[in-house]
Amino acid sequence: MAKKKIHELTDINRELQKVVNSGKMLIGARETMKALEGKEPKLVIYASNCPERIKGDFKDMCKDSGIAIYEYPANNSELGLACGKPYSIASLCVIDVGGSEILQLLPVDSKE
Numbered sequence: 001m002a003k004k005k006i007h008e009l010t011d012i013n014r015e016l017q018k019v020v021n022s023g024k025m026l027i028g029a030r031e032t033m034k035a036l037e038g039k040e041p042k043l044v045i046y047a048s049n050c051p052e053r054i055k056g057d058f059k060d061m062c063k064d065s066g067i068a069i070y071e072y073p074a075n076n077s078e079l080g081l082a083c084g085k086p087y088s089i090a091s092l093c094v095i096d097v098g099g100s101e102i103l104q105l106l107p108v109d110s111k112e
Helices: 002-022 029-037 052-063 076-082
Strands: 024-027 043-047 068-072 091-096
Touching: 002 024, 002 076, 024 029, 029 052, 029 091, 043 052, 043 076, 052 068, 068 076
Parallel strands: 043 068
Antiparallel strands: 024 091, 043 091
């Protein structure tokens, strides 16, 4: 089971890199909130150690809008590295997936 999680994380990291290179995403909780108010994003991703208040806000805003939400199974430093950034990322939203298949890759229960 641990191997499966490692493979899933590797796949998600690969697809995140594709979004960074060919799609459009906004980084940070404030930018994600602004995008959610405009109903722009297709996906919201937050780190496992993202503050509970922010997680709750994301879940509330995504619940009725049909926007997929996913808890990245590692901390904010790892999420930053997965996006190729030298800093921590608590949350991000994907506006355009580009050449990525990240929406098909996410587990079904991550869409709330």
